[in-house]
Amino acid sequence: MEMIEFEHPVARDFVTRLRRKEASPARFRAYANRLAYLLAVEATRDLSTAPAEVETPLETTLGEVLVDHPVIVPILRAGLGLLEAFQDLLPDSQVAFIGISRDEATAKPVWHYSSVPDVVGKKVIVLDPMLATGGTAASVLEYLFEKKASEVVLVSVVAAPEGIARLEVFENLTVITVCVDRELDASWYIRPGLGDFGDRLYSNNT
Numbered sequence: 068m069e070m071i072e073f074e075h076p077v078a079r080d081f082v083t084r085l086r087r088k089e090a091s092p093a094r095f096r097a098y099a100n101r102l103a104y105l106l107a108v109e110a111t112r113d114l115s116t117a118p119a120e121v122e123t124p125l126e127t128t129l130g131e132v133l134v135d136h137p138v139i140v141p142i143l144r145a146g147l148g149l150l151e152a153f154q155d156l157l158p159d160s161q162v163a164f165i166g167i168s169r170d171e172a173t174a175k176p177v178w179h180y181s182s183v184p185d186v187v188g189k190k191v192i193v194l195d196p197m198l199a200t201g202g203t204a205a206s207v208l209e210y211l212f213e214k215k216a217s218e219v220v221l222v223s224v225v226a227a228p229e230g231i232a233r234l235e236v237f238e239n240l241t242v243i244t245v246c247v248d249r250e251l252d253a254s255w256y257i258r259p260g261l262g263d264f265g266d267r268l269y270s271n272n273t
């Protein structure tokens with residue numbers, strides 16, 4: 068596993084905006100979306116291109132086109148907050164959905180839904196904004212590598228040291244995060260964190 072802590076001042080500013088408890092769901096969604104564009108740039112840095120002729124209004128020249136179209140997998144619900152930006156930058160990518168919730172008593176992942184196309188030999192970008200215990204992420208990664216994905220980039224916003232440690236066993240995995248926070252608390256929330264990312268996106272519970 069390769070770990071990238073995304074050192075970008077604008078990204079850090081946006082995470083601070085996301086942390087603020089006063090941020091309404093509308094503001095939270097807007098900041099998450101803007102941050103996701105920055106993360107999408109970082110997550111797509113190593114994609115391959117091929118030369119392609121292009122006619123400008125003045126002459127023919129050689130450009131480049133993407134030959135990699137990674138499958139994008141937002142983990143429901145929270146991953147939806149990052150999806151639009153990734154789809155905007157990768158308009159030819161397929162989007163697959165995996166719905167997992169965390170059993171609040173055990174913190175173990177519970178699968179509710181999955182709709183994933185053939186990923187054999189493909190690159191996959193997983194959107195999982197809060198890397199807490201790493202249980203959900205590990206379960207998704209096991210599934211994708213069993214389906215023979217060639218490599219996975221896991222995009223998070225905030226990560227706990229415990230979650231990062233949990234994913235170290237995976238090969239062909241890059242984890243991107245903006246902030247590595249202090250710890251998990253007794254309820255497996257990331258501290259200082261920003262609360263429940265899904266609730267912050269879609270309801271007024273926090």
Ligand code: URA
Pocket residue numbers: 145197199255256257258260261262263264265
């Ligand atoms: N998921 C969240 O949304 N927040 C946390 O702090 C941990 C897991």
